[in-house]
Amino acid sequence: MLRKSDVTDLIYEKKRLAGLTWASIAEGIGMSEVFVTSACLGMNALPRDKADKLVINLGLPQEAGVVLAEYPTKEWDRTVPTDPCIYRLYEIVGVYGPTLKELIQEKSGNGIMSAIDFEMSVDKVPNPKGERIEIRMSGKFLSYNSW
The missing domain is CATH 1.10.260.40 (lambda repressor-like DNA-binding domains)
Incomplete structure (x- = not known):
């Protein structure tokens, strides 16, 4: 199996x-x-x-x-990643996560960006200072309910 x-x-x-x-x-x-x-x-x-x-x-x-x-169980290792590429993404969220949260909520209200109704792309972009990597994420905004 x-x-x-x-x-x-x-x-x-x-x-x-x-x-x-x-x-x-x-x-x-x-x-x-x-x-x-x-x-x-x-x-x-x-x-x-x-x-x-x-x-x-x-x-x-x-x-x-x-x-x-089959539906996956979405679990991953919770230790700090050591692979340099994955670590940089982890670092970006650590450094810019609070900023992104503030900006998302300032623009859309109290809620989150969905990773279910979500699209992402990765592209290589030429730049005079050296190639850049562009990661584009688009997720539906989900507002928190009040009751």
């Missing part, structure tokens, strides 16, 4: 051996690069038809389609 972590390992292997990118894998099933990558890493569920298409495209065992479509 395959687990999400097993399927992730299989996908990494197929991706490496075939010289694929996350963008090409996502394009092959007609979905967003960020969402498909997240699902392949076990943090989201693909619609069953898209999971089955990914299985065919990568030559994975059929059972992998069932696993890719």
Whole structure:
């Protein structure tokens, strides 16, 4: 019986051996690069038809389609990340989190940005000072109820 972590390992292997990118894998099933990558890493569920298409495209065992479509348990290690790329994102939230919260609430009221009704993209942007990475996040505003 395959687990999400097993399927992730299989996908990494197929991706490496075939010289694929996350963008090409996502394009092959007609979905967003960020969402498909997240699902392949076990943090989201693909619609069953898209999971089955990914299985065919990568030559994975059929059972992998069932696993890719299963609802995930969204847990992660709560220690400070040591991978430099992930740590920088952690640091950004630590430094700018209170600022973002203030600005979101000043502009929209008492509430939060949804990570459920949510889209994100990652792009490389040319810059005279050196390449930049642009991360765009768009989430529905959810206001807190008063009762």
